[in-house]
Amino acid sequence: MSIEIMDIAEAATYLNIKKGTLYRLAKSGQIPGTKIGGQWRFKRERLDELFRTSASADTDSPE
Numbered sequence: 001m002s003i004e005i006m007d008i009a010e011a012a013t014y015l016n017i018k019k020g021t022l023y024r025l026a027k028s029g030q031i032p033g034t035k036i037g038g039q040w041r042f043k044r045e046r047l048d049e050l051f052r053t054s055a056s057a058d059t060d061s062p063e
Contacts, residue, residue: 004044011042 011033012019023040026033032046 006042006044008040008042011040011047014044015047 006014008019008022011031012022015022015031017025022031025031026040026042031042032050033040033042035041
């Protein structure tokens with residue numbers, strides 16, 4: 001299994017959001033990312049995990 005690392009443009013496209021939004025979310029810690037040499041990098045696996053845990057939390061909460 002290979003780990004895919006995405007830059008800001010690739011991650012924004014993958015998440016279907018604007019780069020500016022992704023910068024803000026990453027800086028605030030809402031999206032898991034790492035700044036390397038002044039540039040953000042994101043693991044696809046961590047982004048997928050974020051949505052899996054979010055989706056399971058939504059189905060677990062009572063309405």
